Amino acid sequence: MAQSVLEAIGLQMEYVHPRTGRSVVAIDKLDMVVDPQQFVTIVGPSGCGKSTFLKIANGLLTPTEGQITIYGEDVSRAPRNRGAVFQDASLLPWFTVIHNAAYGLQCQGVSKEEAMERALPVLEMVGLKGFEDVYPHELSGGMQQRVNVARALAVDPEILLMDEPFAALDAQTRELMQRELLEIWGQSNKTVLFVTHQIDEAVYLSDRVLVMSARPGRLIADITVDIPRPRDLRVKRDPRFVELVGQVWDLLHSPDESLVDRERHNDND
Amino acid sequence: MDTDARRGSIAADAAILAPAPEDLAVFDAAVQTRADGPLWRRLYDDPRFLLSLTVIGFFVLWEVASQQGWVRDLFFSRPSEIVLAGIREVQKANFWTDVRISLTEFVFGFSLAILIGIPVGLMLGWFRRLGYFWDPWLRFMYATPRITYIPLLVIWFGLGISSKVALVFAGPFFTIVIGTLEGVRTVPPKYLDVARAFGANNRQLFRTILLPNTLPFILAAMRLAVGLGIVAIVLGEMYASQDGLGHMLANAANNLQSDRVLFAVLIFTMMGVGLSKIVRIIEDRVAEWKPQMES
Numbered sequence: 197m198a199q200s201v202l203e204a205i206g207l208q209m210e211y212v213h214p215r216t217g218r219s220v221v222a223i224d225k226l227d228m229v230v231d232p233q234q235f236v237t238i239v240g241p242s243g244c245g246k247s248t249f250l251k252i253a254n255g256l257l258t259p260t261e262g263q264i265t266i267y268g269e270d271v272s273r274a275p276r277n278r279g280a281v282f283q284d285a286s287l288l289p290w291f292t293v294i295h296n297a298a299y300g301l302q303c304q305g306v307s308k309e310e311a312m313e314r315a316l317p318v319l320e321m322v323g324l325k326g327f328e329d330v331y332p333h334e335l336s337g338g339m340q341q342r343v344n345v346a347r348a349l350a351v352d353p354e355i356l357l358m359d360e361p362f363a364a365l366d367a368q369t370r371e372l373m374q375r376e377l378l379e380i381w382g383q384s385n386k387t388v389l390f391v392t393h394q395i396d397e398a399v400y401l402s403d404r405v406l407v408m409s410a411r412p413g414r415l416i417a418d419i420t421v422d423i424p425r426p427r428d429l430r431v432k433r434d435p436r437f438v439e440l441v442g443q444v445w446d447l448l449h450s451p452d453e454s455l456v457d458r459e460r461h462n463d464n465d
Numbered sequence: 466m467d468t469d470a471r472r473g474s475i476a477a478d479a480a481i482l483a484p485a486p487e488d489l490a491v492f493d494a495a496v497q498t499r500a501d502g503p504l505w506r507r508l509y510d511d512p513r514f515l516l517s518l519t520v521i522g523f524f525v526l527w528e529v530a531s532q533q534g535w536v537r538d539l540f541f542s543r544p545s546e547i548v549l550a551g552i553r554e555v556q557k558a559n560f561w562t563d564v565r566i567s568l569t570e571f572v573f574g575f576s577l578a579i580l581i582g583i584p585v586g587l588m589l590g591w592f593r594r595l596g597y598f599w600d601p602w603l604r605f606m607y608a609t610p611r612i613t614y615i616p617l618l619v620i621w622f623g624l625g626i627s628s629k630v631a632l633v634f635a636g637p638f639f640t641i642v643i644g645t646l647e648g649v650r651t652v653p654p655k656y657l658d659v660a661r662a663f664g665a666n667n668r669q670l671f672r673t674i675l676l677p678n679t680l681p682f683i684l685a686a687m688r689l690a691v692g693l694g695i696v697a698i699v700l701g702e703m704y705a706s707q708d709g710l711g712h713m714l715a716n717a718a719n720n721l722q723s724d725r726v727l728f729a730v731l732i733f734t735m736m737g738v739g740l741s742k743i744v745r746i747i748e749d750r751v752a753e754w755k756p757q758m759e760s
Contacts, residue, residue: 275664
């Protein structure tokens, strides 16, 4: 097996709840490996620490213990080899679409003109040719998220880190975007780490689904999705797909993970 | 990869998501029918026509009321008298000296307020502790009616131009500092995350996130500050000056020349309107990226 792209080793994240003053464990001793060109999804209930995990991977938070590395380099000083795709409305409203797509490159020190030139084919790849000079607010939510993906792809990263990028879209647009993301992924040969709370989205997109428990966030399962690619949206009616979704659903809703228990657990610590 | 199918799906997506052209056409349609209607109908619907009607009507009524003796000339003057007073005024060398002095005071005071206010606001907004440290003082000074500084400023700077420059500075300064500071503090953390995730350094953070987010706040503050600056000139010159348009105003009032008073009022009004308009034009240009309000 080739060298893994992303590794999390003994990752621990604790913080003090601002109101109650109690210490909260967001992520508990998490180990994870993502191999090259894999599409890996972390799925878990809201508040399970999956977004916190991505924030650490993006170098926006420092873990209490442990670390995340990309090709062996600690993420806190390696912005060049990752591309971040954020939730809705993360485009800079004062820049045009092409400038937004070029923004990641620009942050890495590429001149504005050259960055825009390099971002142009990527914008074309996500289907936004002809929209270069409009402002984000003039685009629909789905198109904005395409720009978001283009911005991350333009820096030509080793790994795409996607934080619930389709969560704010309506159901139909979300499915369209899922299918197109798979097509783009197929073209670009990138490794993807995708975070979502939607089980069917996770199973549809991924090679591996990592299931995270509610707080404190731990990995409770690593499920390989053996549905052949390319995957059409009709896959979602396939018995194997339904079975896998059911398996993940059961894991997230097992008795000891029930909401009541979780609350009690939080109150006790 | 089947690019044609992909294009097709994108076109379909765009068709679903783009605003329907019919929605946008409603407003245009209203304009269309107006352009086709009879002249009275078009004028009746034209906001510019209605505006001119009230303005012209007001002045005609004023003139007539004054000539007929319905209102006292001494208190209200009349438009024709004000125009004549204006014509007499602009022929005096004194008047132009007054204009020059007032403008100089404004330009110096206002420029200083911008040049010092913006960096101070940026710093207080960005370095939170520094901001909290100075906040109470800023609010205190902002809340104080600036006019009350006049006696102190005269003691410090005398009756010459510098006391008025200081007074003009004091009005806009706090407004601009507070506007800038609010702009920096309201930068959505999400945008900062984006910049940091892509490895932006502090200079890039400032240029690509902080400044574009804050600029509209700065300009809105400047638009408010223009009025404060003009008030400062008027009051400063009325109470503590031997020249300037405010002094001319006070002088005319002391001599019960209501036509000259109103001419000075007119000049100050035009100054305010003109300067606000300039800032508004800059604002519109800077805020090109913002969603435009219809109609």
